[in-house]
Amino acid sequence: MNADALVCRVALPVPVPRLFDYRWPTDLPANPGSRVLVTFANRKLVGVVLEFGLPSIDIARIKPVHQVIDPALPVPEPLLELARWAAAYYCHPIGEVAATMLPTALRRVDRPQPRPRLAWNLTSAGRAVDPGSLTRAPRQRQALESLTRRPMESDALLSAGVSSDVLRRLADKGWVERISAANLSEHQPTAGPSLTEAQAAAVAQITAKLERFSPLLLEGITGSGKTEVYLAAIRRCLELDRQALVIVPEIGLTPQLSERFRQRLGGRLAVVHSGLGDPERAQTWVDAARGRLDVVIGTRSAVFTPLPRPGLIVVDEEHDLSLKQQDGLHYSARDLAVQRAKMLDIPVVLGSATPSLESIHNAETGKYDHAVLPRRPGAARLPEVRLIDVRGHLPEHGLSGEVLQALDQHLSQGGQALVFLNRRGFAPVLICNACGWTAECRRCDARMTFHQADDQLRCHHCGMEQKRPTLCPDCGSSRVIPLGVGTERLAALLQRRFSQVPVHRIDRDTVRGRTAFADLVTKVMTGQPCILVGTQMLAKGHDFPGVTLVCVVNIDQALFSSDFRATERTAQLLTQVSGRAGRNDAGGTVLLQTHHPDHPLFEQVLRTGYGRFARLLIRERQAAAFPPCGHMALLRAEALKKQDAERFLDAAMGCLPVPPEVDLYGPMPSPMERRAGRYRLQLLLLCPDRGKLQRFLRSWSKSLFDLKDARRARWSLDVDPQDSI
Numbered sequence: 001m002n003a004d005a006l007v008c009r010v011a012l013p014v015p016v017p018r019l020f021d022y023r024w025p026t027d028l029p030a031n032p033g034s035r036v037l038v039t040f041a042n043r044k045l046v047g048v049v050l051e052f053g054l055p056s057i058d059i060a061r062i063k064p065v066h067q068v069i070d071p072a073l074p075v076p077e078p079l080l081e082l083a084r085w086a087a088a089y090y091c092h093p094i095g096e097v098a099a100t101m102l103p104t105a106l107r108r109v110d111r112p113q114p115r116p117r118l119a120w121n122l123t124s125a126g127r128a129v130d131p132g133s134l135t136r137a138p139r140q141r142q143a144l145e146s147l148t149r150r151p152m153e154s155d156a157l158l159s160a161g162v163s164s165d166v167l168r169r170l171a172d173k174g175w176v177e178r179i180s181a182a183n184l185s186e187h188q189p190t191a192g193p194s195l196t197e198a199q200a201a202a203v204a205q206i207t208a209k210l211e212r213f214s215p216l217l218l219e220g221i222t223g224s225g226k227t228e229v230y231l232a233a234i235r236r237c238l239e240l241d242r243q244a245l246v247i248v249p250e251i252g253l254t255p256q257l258s259e260r261f262r263q264r265l266g267g268r269l270a271v272v273h274s275g276l277g278d279p280e281r282a283q284t285w286v287d288a289a290r291g292r293l294d295v296v297i298g299t300r301s302a303v304f305t306p307l308p309r310p311g312l313i314v315v316d317e318e319h320d321l322s323l324k325q326q327d328g329l330h331y332s333a334r335d336l337a338v339q340r341a342k343m344l345d346i347p348v349v350l351g352s353a354t355p356s357l358e359s360i361h362n363a364e365t366g367k368y369d370h371a372v373l374p375r376r377p378g379a380a381r382l383p384e385v386r387l388i389d390v391r392g393h394l395p396e397h398g399l400s401g402e403v404l405q406a407l408d409q410h411l412s413q414g415g416q417a418l419v420f421l422n423r424r425g426f427a428p429v430l431i432c433n434a435c436g437w438t439a440e441c442r443r444c445d446a447r448m449t450f451h452q453a454d455d456q457l458r459c460h461h462c463g464m465e466q467k468r469p470t471l472c473p474d475c476g477s478s479r480v481i482p483l484g485v486g487t488e489r490l491a492a493l494l495q496r497r498f499s500q501v502p503v504h505r506i507d508r509d510t511v512r513g514r515t516a517f518a519d520l521v522t523k524v525m526t527g528q529p530c531i532l533v534g535t536q537m538l539a540k541g542h543d544f545p546g547v548t549l550v551c552v553v554n555i556d557q558a559l560f561s562s563d564f565r566a567t568e569r570t571a572q573l574l575t576q577v578s579g580r581a582g583r584n585d586a587g588g589t590v591l592l593q594t595h596h597p598d599h600p601l602f603e604q605v606l607r608t609g610y611g612r613f614a615r616l617l618i619r620e621r622q623a624a625a626f627p628p629c630g631h632m633a634l635l636r637a638e639a640l641k642k643q644d645a646e647r648f649l650d651a652a653m654g655c656l657p658v659p660p661e662v663d664l665y666g667p668m669p670s671p672m673e674r675r676a677g678r679y680r681l682q683l684l685l686l687c688p689d690r691g692k693l694q695r696f697l698r699s700w701s702k703s704l705f706d707l708k709d710a711r712r713a714r715w716s717l718d719v720d721p722q723d724s725i
Ligand code: ADP
Pocket: 193, 194, 195, 196, 199, 220, 221, 222, 223, 224, 225, 226, 227, 228, 229, 377, 378
């Protein structure tokens, strides 16, 4: 090929579903995956070269590539393949897919220099100090204790709750010193418990097929030892000098998890989470691409980590909604993980106590292998679950007499209690007692939540804030009062009622940043009696072994949602929250307050357990050809003027003949029709056959880009939507 006349086809981050041609510099090898700086519509953009070819017109008329960024570090071919697949499957412009895949810093020319990772080491002076003598400085003591075993990366210390402040103080005393993480000697992994029969069988099932694509659903109740299975399988993978990728819903909230992996695996491990800066993320990507990392643990976007020596992919809490990206490229990290494993010909393990109906269905139809951990190891027992009928006699503060009594009892016996309420803020409603006015968001079909700490009304949907009015804007009365209970109010109430123990609130308002949560964990892990009040943040995979009582204050609204997945999600949440109790030998109690004690969901979930309930739901879905037995896509449109969104969806419906197998519903308003000042509508597509739906979506989505009404509305196509119909 004449190198003077080579064009590269570039994926650019623009909402156009095609590649763009540029002249390739003659002096550089033509590597697909190269990141390039080019001019597009008078802007400078960074894109990724997917292909090379010969020009179809005079090469001199084709715009040149301005710069090839890090020519020695192209995006590896397997990731390009994944990008092509995702673009086709999700019907999304390839350039935006490529951009979603890369850490921000690698999509810039003026890339901040990757920062070498730092670690901390005890000096000889530090070794001479007895940590036990530091009774008045518990953080410093904890830092010294952690470092006695081995030098640790700053990030690992941070996850363990040791802030950089503490380290600086110790450095001032000359007890610790900074070293480059590259010099960390690999420590010996610590041994884990000997596996139960069920665990060993699951590990054997995974490791028997390490050399080929084999998806496995690991279904194990909370605390049954799924993580031990991952650890054992990953160790096997490390012995073979292969890399493991672990995807979790929220690593920032689970410092214990990353620390457990570090201690148990040895090897070179990196954790990717939202608390990392761009340079660190980029550095992890580069290290992984060069094969310098053995294990990468991260949230959703970690599914795009390069793996030159791929061995195993694990998706923990595979049912969790946060694995699905809800804007831009609407991808499911779980589904992409399975697709990636297929392309790389390696095993993938999907683990959960409450698997998604999709994965259960795949296991039932034989697409996935299946392993079950039916029991907690050792003496740990499952909690006893009781329904509390609160019809007609629930006091204003929202806690029944039984719940208060149980709290009294468990706390006085030295237990810890967890009170779950999925609603943050002080009160969900601010109401005028004189005329009935309520505070509503101007931009959304929603009420504003009252937050007492800063005396503000806040919309949880668009983020709008305003001062709390002292007088009713409608009638001028001063009787404007908060109605209902959120976590802020509940925590205050409980603190007054149980003043002898600390009450910790855990929600997005109180837990900002990783250290806040780690600090809290440190406090709770001392085992002292306390009450934890929080939203579903509490239900997410964090172990508080001292918790003997779990109270679910209000689950009722979830029972009557319009979303067809509401039952499944409620069952998952109930099971996950209940699973927080009785992690230790003492067993535990779960109390569920409800106005609908006869609701069949309670009966079924509590009596038969989540697994059986989920299988019943699948039978129901089968009849209606709903997911997982049928396949779904959602075309959403939003605009400042409702007609603009409507007109776009009407045009979309008419632009291609819809095959008879595809059912089309709508246009209909989205569950919250107006949000952040925009009207939102949607079209739902349903088809029993995935292939047929895919074929239609592909040609359809292409014509959507050409619709002239598309310019007046924001629109997106969501393949396998997870919420809101
Ligand atoms: P899961 O991931 O299913 O929630 P974990 O792997 O975190 O469960 O295990 C729950 C608890 O049980 C942990 O404290 C773990 O150390 C312990 N554990 C797991 N497997 C065993 C085993 N085979 N023997 C003893 N303890 C175990």
